[in-house]
Amino acid sequence: MSSAQPVKRSGSEARNIESILKLEHDDQQSMSALQKSFHAVGWFVGTVYFIILQCFCLVVWVVLNAGPLSLPSPFDPYPFPLLSAVLALEAVLLTSFVLIRQSANDLQSDRRNHLDLQINLLAEEEATAILRLLRKVAEKLDVQEEQKVDVLAGETNVEKIAQHIRAREE
Numbered sequence: 001m002s003s004a005q006p007v008k009r010s011g012s013e014a015r016n017i018e019s020i021l022k023l024e025h026d027d028q029q030s031m032s033a034l035q036k037s038f039h040a041v042g043w044f045v046g047t048v049y050f051i052i053l054q055c056f057c058l059v060v061w062v063v064l065n066a067g068p069l070s071l072p073s074p075f076d077p078y079p080f081p082l083l084s085a086v087l088a089l090e091a092v093l094l095t096s097f098v099l100i101r102q103s104a105n106d107l108q109s110d111r112r113n114h115l116d117l118q119i120n121l122l123a124e125e126e127a128t129a130i131l132r133l134l135r136k137v138a139e140k141l142d143v144q145e146e147q148k149v150d151v152l153a154g155e156t157n158v159e160k161i162a163q164h165i166r167a168r169e170e
Contacts, residue, residue, distance in 0.1 A: 042101030
């Protein structure tokens with residue numbers, strides 16, 4: 001029998017995990033009850049349980065209206081016009097639920113991407129500052145440096161890089 005031991009995390013790793021969990025919790029708390037219910041429906045529609053429930057309901061509907069156990073007075077006789085209308089309405093509503101959920105997920109993804117970009121830009125600035133400091137240390141110790149270090153230690157022009165990327169995409 002193997003016992004799972006908790007993974008030990010560094011202080012910064014634990015803080016980062018807590019920060020991410022807090023951001024996600026704050027996102028959840030900022031949603032209204034209606035939005036939360038739409039998300040729940042959108043989530044459920046994407047599960048196997050929904051498919052099973054949908055198939056079960058269809059079989060019950062057909063059996064009650066045209067099967068061997070049909071009601072004496074079926075509420076939706078063959079060719080099931082009411083079932084067709086219900087399924088059409090369901091398709092419209094479920095599509096809306098899924099699109100609402102996807103839109104919220106896209107917004108959350110955009111926020112995460114923006115945060116990721118900000119962190120990457122900060123990390124780039126920090127790395128540049130470290131390279132400059134190391135260059136000064138290397139000069140004091142009379143250590144030969146590579147030419148590539150001069151390029152890497154220079155300022156990174158984010159706008160210029162973004163323009164270059166856009167030009168390549170066109």
